[in-house]
Structure formats: structure tokens, C-alpha cells
Amino acid sequence: MSQGPDGEALTRAEERLAAALGRENATGALAADFAQDQANGDSPTLNDLFQLALERNSDIANAAQELNRADVARMNAIYGYLPQLSASATYSELEQEVVQTDNEVFAQGTANYPVTNLRVELTQPIFNLSRIFNIQLQNTARTVAEVEYIAAVQRATFDTFETYVTAAQSKAKIRSLRQRMSLIGRQISREGALTDIGLGTETLRNSYAAERASLAAEEAIETTRLAAALADLSFLTGSVVADVAPLSVPSGVLRSERGTSVEAGITAAEDNNPALLATAISVVEAELSRKQAIAADFAPVLDAFASYEDETREGSRFGGGSQTVDTTYGVRLTIPIFNARGQGYQAALESVDLRSAALEYFAIRRQLRAEIASTYARMSELSTAIGQSSAAASRASSNVTIEQDRLESGESVEVAVVSRQLAQSTARETLEFQRLEYLKAWGRYQFLTGASLNVDGL
Template sequence: MTIKTTFALALTAAVGLAACDGTTNKATPERLEALRTEGINPDRRAKEDQRFANTLARANSIAEVNADFGQSAVDNPANAALPDLLQNALERNTDIGRAAQNINRADAERLNAIFGYLPQVSANFTRTQVRSRVISSDNAVFQLGTATYGVTTMGATVTQPLVNVSRIFAIQTATTARTIAEVRYIAAVQKAIFDTTDTYLAAAASKMRMQEYQTRGASLGRQAATEMGLADSGLASDQARRALLSEQGQVQSDYALEAANYAQLLGRLSALTGTAISGVGAVSAPGGISGTEGRMSVAQAVALAEKNNPEILAIAMSVVEADLARKGAMAADFGPVVDAFANIERETRGGSRFGGGSKTQEMTAGVQVTIPLFNARGDGLRTLNANVDLRSAVVDYHATRRELETRIAMTLERMKQLSTASGQLSQAYRAAQANVQSERDLVASGQSNDLVLAARQRLASQLQVQAEVQRVEYLRAWNELQYLTGALNTNALR
């Protein structure tokens, strides 16, 4: 090869590389500015929208998904009951639906792994046109060789793996992955139940606080009006009325903030259950849950979680899956592979250099043994990555278990503190109620007035609602403990 030729080839290669680089840098500032201001091209958007509509309209398994999850949000009454919402969550929660599809995917991947050990059958057909002309030859017969003819080749190949340990491990790995998908489906169901219940309880507590703010605000408004009447008659000063109006304004502000929080909780509850929710109903706690934190230690709760919590089960099985994948990688890197094969081919030539055509049939059968020695596939050793993946899976298991232990300990401590707070509030409420009754007797005997009585009633009402909210918070903590230990179900708060 001459220097000129070499230079020409190098120049051509450089131009080609420059052109390839240009094709990967089409996001020019002008194009990006047009996307920001005008969006996607309307014609292309219309085509993609039509393809999307056609895909959803197919009468296959997609239709079942559309029937389950494609409906509009179903309205619920203003005081939606928790059992009904839990049932809606089981039927319409998208995380549960996605987990179910993951089971289908795991089934398909296991079937494909099994196919890896079944016969591999393929057929081929080739049609070519040959123009043959002998340029030069010292063979007198070949000097006559000029022909144009067609060639048709048909064949079939069958390969049956006899010994392939890596594919056996692939089947075992896929079987374990299918079990993991099933466990993660259970985890998705329990997570949806927990989130729905927890959000419902939080909304119920928010509703209680809103009602208490309304009651307190109305009482302050009536008392301020009374104070204004007394001020007009010279029996009181405007200072007391302004103080009452100031407190009323604070209560109204608290009500507005709580209403915003309540609306946000209803929105989250709607998303979890696939239903339009305008309000929640009353909450009743199951019998026998009080004092759970005293009857169960952290160690007992952790033992239950390790046995029943689906997230722990799934991450433990992931360690097994990673170990099987490591063994499969070792077999692929170092294990011999034995395949039986058979090949049949029929060739029809319409002519030849010598003028005549031919039909031939050839059959080949045998056994092939492949022994990987070093870097047989040209991509290194899979075992190296598989070893790291296994250690990472073990780290994930310990991290998940440690997090679970921490959450269980914190939840039990939270339940203990909430029990104490609820007891203190109950005592304070009973004392406030006694004061209300004493003040009512004083009013009846003319030794007090309705203004003082109203203040004592507001305090008693406030303490009562706070005690109810604390009970709901305890119920939320108990619900979380059930979720963490794997004992949560749809009947827990019926």
C-alpha cells in the first residue's frame, strides 16, 4: 500500500468520524429553545397519540388492565368507611397492579430459562444469483467457464443441550425470582393496606381538630358578642372583647391550616384507593390493642418480623438468587458444554461453470464439546461481577433488617409515650369536666356567669379532642407495628 493510498484512507476515516460525531449532537440551542416554547411538533404528537390510542384499544390482555385500572375515580360518600376504602385499594391500587404484572414477568422469564435447555430449531432459506466468469486459468476446462445461474439453498438445524450447568442454574435462579415476585406482591398489598389505613386515621384526626376549632371559634365569637354588649352598658371594657377576637382569629387561622392538611390527606387517600373521597368517617379501635407495647418486647417483634414481614423475606430470597446467579456465572466461565446437533441442507443450482445444474442434499449430525479455558466469550469473567452482586445482596439484607429493628423499637417507644400522653390527657379532661360542672352550679346559684362557664367548657372540649386525637395516633402506631411485623390485613380495623 502506497503512502498516498494510506493518507487517502486516513482522511476518509477522519471525515467519517467527524460525520458520526455530528449525528450525535443534534440538540442545538435553537432546537431546544423551540421545544421549550412550542413543545413537540404537532404532527408527530398527533401520530404518537393515535398509536397510543390504538395500543390501548387492543382486545388482548391490555383490555383487562384497562378494565381494572382505566376507570375514572369512583365517588364515595362524604363519610367513607375504612373497610370499603381498603377493598377499593386492593382492586384499584396501581402499586398492587404493578406487582401482579411483575409476577407475570417472572413467570415469562422462568419459561424462557426453561427454553434454554430445550431443543433449538431453526430453518433457513437462501436464494442467490451467481455470475461466474473465469479471468485466467491454465486449465483448459476452466477456460470455458462462464455462466449465470440461480442457487436455492434450504436447510434446518437442531441443537440439543446435553450438559450445560449454567442454564440449569439459570432455571433455578428464575424460579427463585418468581417466588420473590410473589412475596413482593404480598408486600405491595400490605403496604397499600398500611398506607390507606394510616392516611385514613391521619385524616380522621385532622377532621377532629377541625371540628374542635369550629366549636371553639363559635364559642369565642358568642363570648365576644356578649362582651361587646357588656361594654356598651359600661359593665366591661373593650380590652377583654379584643382579646377574645384575637383568640378567635388565631383559631380561625388554625382551622384554615388544618383544612388544607385535611384536603391533602384526602387527595392522598384518593390516589391510594382509586376513588374520589370527600370525607372520612369515625374511627373505632379494635378491642384488646391497648397496652400492646407492654406485652411485646422489641426482640419478640423483630422475631415476628423476620418470620412474617414480606420485605425481609424478599430481601433474604434475593441473597439466594444472587448466590444462584454466582454459581451460574462460574459454570458459564469454566464449565464444559456438550451439545448434540443435526443439520440438513438441500441446494439447487440452476447451472455451473461447466453448463450443467445440480441438486444436492447434505446431512450432518454430531456432538460438540466446548470447554472454556480463558476469556472464552471475549468479555472477561462473569464470576467477578457475580461475587460483588452477592456481597451487595447480603449488605442489603443486613441494612433492611437493621432498619426494621430500628423502626420497630421506635414504634414501640412511640406507643409507650402515646399511652402515657393519652392517660394524662384523659385525667386532665376529667378534671376540666369537673370544673365545668362546678362552674355550672355556681352559675345556677348566681355566684358566677356564663362567660366563665364558656371558657371552662372550651378548655374541656379542647382537652377531649386532644385525648381523642392521641388515641387515634396510638392506633396509627399500632397499625405501623402490625405492618412491620407482617401481621397487617384488611380486617385489622373493621
């Protein structure tokens, strides 16, 4: 631990890594899309990042490789029922000495000669229940891989969506904080001028300054949140994301919970959520795996076989060499009786795995139902909050207009107008935050129910 890994071993490993990743093959081609982050515009839109995520997201790429692996495993399972042809060649030196015999012909001393064997063997499964179930198992596994690929696409798209909205929230809050700091700066300047002529107080001016400093600190914290969101977007999309375009909430999204219900959302999720569907099919896969194990443990196997063997002996105990050709063919029936493979019974383990798969399916379905109910309730509460915040923002705007009219008529002062504008900025910030928060909740509801995130105006 104090010295770290061996330097030479690390150097060799790095050289081998470079060689493996630099070959002109499918592995080497991955570097074009995944080795470096791709540059894009200064403020990419959400749809731009969706497209980049589909092309360069590593989770989606891994899911695609799992699908390729499932294809290969399915083909290998099919090969298990095709003819098996093999050839072998053996060269050996035989040294033979008769130690004891009651046959005078055999007692002719020793022999030393080479032997060459050429053998070709063909085996054709006729009935092998285990391999039949394995073909069905791998077909099901490929279906699972397909659904998991869809789930990976949906997850990457949702993560990109949610992170983008989070970045937009941070940008909106930073913009509001800077506007309020500017307004407080006007208050400080105005109070400073009044203090200079004896009509203001240094205490009030210091209070304004303290409030602006507090807002500046809040802005710094929000800037770090924006930077973290942009970094997450860069990872999700495999591109350099330095900023995001302004985001508005489409009118068709707001109050969308009124067009559905928790029960409808749960029904849609059970039909369309790919993660739940993949888990459900995994139960079927585990059941087929159990049947395949039972067949391997107990089912008889019938094979047809044929072999051709050419043996050349350069000598013998009797002096002369020989060449023999044997052709053998027939059928072989193998019946497992007890612990035939010397590894116990796999079926018992597969039964445990089947129960585990069923438990996982029930757990994910239960969690999905709870999350749908929670998200639906959040959308409903946010709709209520948006209505109240919209009314508050409208009244705050009216107050600014009234105060400005009073200022023009000489009935008010600029400090009062600035105070009204600060209240208006705060109300608008709250409203915009809640609208974007509703957009995130809507996106999660779409994700949970397996619906699309595409909507006009987004």
C-alpha cells in the same frame, strides 16, 4: 426548551398511545380499572378503602405484572434446555468467473445461475450447566416476585390505613376548632352586651375576637391537610374519596405494646416482614446468578445436533445443474478457554452484585430493627400520654359540671362556664388526637412486624 417538542411528533405519539391502550387485549383491559377514578359513597369506611386499594392500587397492579414477568422468564429458562428447531430458506444468484487456475477443466469460463437452499436444523442441549443454573435462578426470581407482591399489598394497605387515620385526625381537630370558635363567639356576644351597659371592656372583647381569628386560621390550615389526605387516599385506592367516616380506636388496640416487646417484634419481623424476606431471597438470587455466570464463563457445553439441507443449483461452470441433500448429525463439545464470548468474565460483575445484595439485606434488617424499637417506644410514650390526657379531660368535664351548677345557683357567670367548656374542648381534642396517633403507631408496628391490620371494631 423555548419551543418545546415538535407538535407533529407529539400528535403521532398521542395517536400511537391511544391505539396501544385501546386494543381489545390484556393491555386495553387495564383501562377499565385504572384509567378513571371510581366513584364511591360520601364517607367510605376504612374497610371499603382497603378493598378498593386491593383492586385498583397501581403499585399492587405493577407487582402483579412483575409476577407475570417472572413466570414468563422462568418458562423461557426452561425453554433453554428444550430442543431448538429452526428452518431457513435462501435464494441467491451466483456469478462465477475463473480468474486463474492450472486445471484445464476448471478454466471453462464463467457461470451465472440461481441457487436455492432449504435447511432444517435441530439442536438438543445435553449438558449446559449455565442453563441449569438459569432455571434455578428464574425459579428463585419468581419467589422474589411473589414476596414482593405480598409486600406491595401490605404497603398499600398500610399507606391507606395511615392516611385514613391522618384524615380522621384532621376531621376531629376541625370539629374541635369549630366548637371552640362557637364557644368564643358566645364569649364575644356576652362581653359585647356587658360593654354596652358599661360593665365590660372593649379590650377583652377584642382579645376574644383575636383568639377566634387565630382558631379560624388554624382551621383553614387543618382543612388543607384534610384535603391532602383525601387526595392521597384517592390515589391509593383509585377512587374519588371526598370524605371519611368517623373512626374510633378499638379498646383492644390501646396499650397493646404491653403484650409484646422489642425483641419479640424484631423476631416476628425477621420471620414475617415481606420486604425483608424479599431482600433475603434476593441474596440467594444473586448467588445463583453468580454461579450461572461462572458456568457460562468456564463450564464446557455438550450439544447434540442434526441438520437437513436441500440445495438446488440451476447451473454450474460445467453447464449442468444439480440437487444435493445433506443430512448431518452428531455431538458438539464446546470448551471455553479464554474470553470465549469476547465480553470478558461476567462472574466478576455478579460477585460484586452479590455483595451489594448482602449489604442491602443487612441495611434493611438494621433499619427495620431501629424502626421497630422506635415505634415500640412511641407506643409506650403515647400510652402514658393518653392516660394523663384522659385524666385531664375527665377533670375538665367535672369542672364544667361544677361551674354549671354554680351558674344555676347564682354563684358564677356564663363567661366562666364558657371558659370551662373551652378547656374541656381542648382536653378532649388532645386526647382524641393522641388516641388516633397511637392507632397510627400501632398500625406501623403491625406493618413492620408483618402482622395484619384487621382487628375487631376497626
